[in-house]
Amino acid sequence: MSVTVLQNFIDGEFVNSVNTGQYIDSHNPATGKVHVKIPDSTKADVNNAVEAAQAAFKTWSKLPRTRRSNFLYRIADILESRLKEFAEAEVRDQGKTITFATNVDINRSVYNFRYFAGHVLHAEEKVGQLDGVAMSYVQRWPVGVAGLISPWNLPLYLLTWKIAPCIASGNTCVCKPSEFTSLTAYMLCSVFKEAGLPNGVVNMVFGSGQSAGEALVTHPNVPLISFTGGTVTGKHIMASSVKHMKKLSLELGGKNANIIFDDCNFEQAVETSIRSSFWNQGEICLCGSRIFVQETIYQKFLDAFIPKARDLVVGDPNDSKTFVGALNNLKHMEKVLMYIDLARQEGGVIECGGSRKILQGELSEGYFVEPTVITGLPPTSRVAQEEIFGPVVTVHPFTDEQQAIDYANDSPYGLSCSVWSENDRRARRVSESIQVGTVWVNCWLIRDLRMPFGGTKASGLGREGADYSMDFFTELKTICLANF
Numbered sequence: 001m002s003v004t005v006l007q008n009f010i011d012g013e014f015v016n017s018v019n020t021g022q023y024i025d026s027h028n029p030a031t032g033k034v035h036v037k038i039p040d041s042t043k044a045d046v047n048n049a050v051e052a053a054q055a056a057f058k059t060w061s062k063l064p065r066t067r068r069s070n071f072l073y074r075i076a077d078i079l080e081s082r083l084k085e086f087a088e089a090e091v092r093d094q095g096k097t098i099t100f101a102t103n104v105d106i107n108r109s110v111y112n113f114r115y116f117a118g119h120v121l122h123a124e125e126k127v128g129q130l131d132g133v134a135m136s137y138v139q140r141w142p143v144g145v146a147g148l149i150s151p152w153n154l155p156l157y158l159l160t161w162k163i164a165p166c167i168a169s170g171n172t173c174v175c176k177p178s179e180f181t182s183l184t185a186y187m188l189c190s191v192f193k194e195a196g197l198p199n200g201v202v203n204m205v206f207g208s209g210q211s212a213g214e215a216l217v218t219h220p221n222v223p224l225i226s227f228t229g230g231t232v233t234g235k236h237i238m239a240s241s242v243k244h245m246k247k248l249s250l251e252l253g254g255k256n257a258n259i260i261f262d263d264c265n266f267e268q269a270v271e272t273s274i275r276s277s278f279w280n281q282g283e284i285c286l287c288g289s290r291i292f293v294q295e296t297i298y299q300k301f302l303d304a305f306i307p308k309a310r311d312l313v314v315g316d317p318n319d320s321k322t323f324v325g326a327l328n329n330l331k332h333m334e335k336v337l338m339y340i341d342l343a344r345q346e347g348g349v350i351e352c353g354g355s356r357k358i359l360q361g362e363l364s365e366g367y368f369v370e371p372t373v374i375t376g377l378p379p380t381s382r383v384a385q386e387e388i389f390g391p392v393v394t395v396h397p398f399t400d401e402q403q404a405i406d407y408a409n410d411s412p413y414g415l416s417c418s419v420w421s422e423n424d425r426r427a428r429r430v431s432e433s434i435q436v437g438t439v440w441v442n443c444w445l446i447r448d449l450r451m452p453f454g455g456t457k458a459s460g461l462g463r464e465g466a467d468y469s470m471d472f473f474t475e476l477k478t479i480c481l482a483n484f
């Protein structure tokens with residue numbers, strides 16, 4: 001298979017890195033073979049991209065929002081017309097299934113642009129009247145050049161979730177996609193060109209976090225960083241950005257509880273738990289990797305859930321029948337397998353899965369892991385506390401509502417939670433007691449982009465979503481006009 005060599009995208013042009021000839025290998029997770037080479041960009045590349053973004057900011061920030069909105073609509077249309085091509089590239093680059101890439105990653109990336117194209121037109125500012133004294137109103141203006149840093153699990157979706165509100169609000173940006181999954185971000189640059197987006201509005205610098213990422217975070221002319229990734233990296237970025245007091249949004253890891261009461265719609269709870277455990281190989285920050293089941297239905301749940309998990313098709317990500325594709329990279333697969341071993345050492349019972357899956361032919365070197373269900377561990381065990389980010393879940397019984405709440409909250413993370421109960425009052429009581437950014441009741445992963453999204457505790461800082469993203473990507477001023 002041919003290897004695609006990426007270039008940076010700076011000031012509307014594809015250019016080689018200043019670090020000539022230095023590339024990072026990116027592997028196709030399903031075959032283990034190198035399929036993309038990514039420029040190992042340096043501070044000098046980031047400086048060039050920031051300069052281009054600063055120059056573009058002068059005109060882009062002044063463009064009426066209707067014009068900016070039109071560009072976003074055009075980008076959405078072009079991306080949609082190339083959906084299949086992008087989905088296939090995302091599969092090759094990330095290891096996810098074609099079904100997931102098509103319906104979630106790329107489809108929602110289109111929606112991100114379309115949504116913020118509309119939202120920016122309808123956003124309203126607050127006006128306040130102090131009777132007889134004064135009228136105040138809010139003025140908003142874009143922040144400047146934004147640094148947008150994204151992870152490898154939902155590569156295009158998470159990047160466009162940043163780019164769309166960023167440029168809709170009048171900022172320009174320098175993006176640093178994950179070095180494991182840069183292909184669709186690179187392809188997106190050709191969409192920007194085709195849409196006629198002015199040069200320098202979106203710049204893309206590829207490379208490692210330590211080099212290109214760090215240069216962006218510490219750049220004095222990048223006043224804002226929007227980061228999605230691991231908690232350890234997030235803490236490091238927070239510390240590095242202190243010197244310049246940057247605006248920061250950190251969307252970090254999760255270890256989300258999935259609480260199932262005995263008065264739930266059992267079939268729905270089981271079906272959805274299969275998805276919330278194993279969709280995208282468990283590589284979604286919102287996956288429900290700690291399943292708490294009321295003891296009265298604990299065995300019934302295991303009897304229904306384990307055979308379904310065991311029957312999931314692990315295989316060729318390009319086959320529409322495949323449910324579990326390949327994990328993103330070798331190091332990550334080793335980490336996931338390490339946690340399964342740790343579960344054994346901690347006294348856990350591997351109810352199904354528990355190993356790497358070796359496939360035949362050109363997939364024999366792929367990073368496949370069987371869907372794994374573990375019981376018998378206390379909720380305080382390392383495996384039940386630390387983010388694994390793979391197709392591995394622990395299942396624990398609980399006695400009553402209070403114990404379920406305590407278990408769910410006993411976590412360093414606070415991203416999301418699902419609650420399953422047909423008793424509305426109970427569902428509401430429990431939901432309001434869980435310390436996370438999103439609670440789903442009798443569902444999972446439904447996203448209304450108008451709602452705030454983000455985590456508490458070690459899951460992050462700040463909120464994204466309609467007005468919340470617009471607040472982050474703008475500065476706000478109150479202007480108070482006296483009546484006298």
Ligand code: NAD
Nearest residue numbers: 150151152177178209213214229230233251252253254285
């Ligand atoms: P990661 O933290 O290793 O990398 C994320 C990005 O940060 C990459 O682009 C990487 O190159 C860059 N980076 C690394 N070190 C850097 C540094 N010193 N300075 C600047 N940039 C740096 O995360 P990952 O392994 O790619 O992604 C998986 C993690 O992301 C999981 O923990 C997952 O839960 C989290 N995640 C969170 C959300 C959310 O919305 N909360 C969404 C998706 C993924």
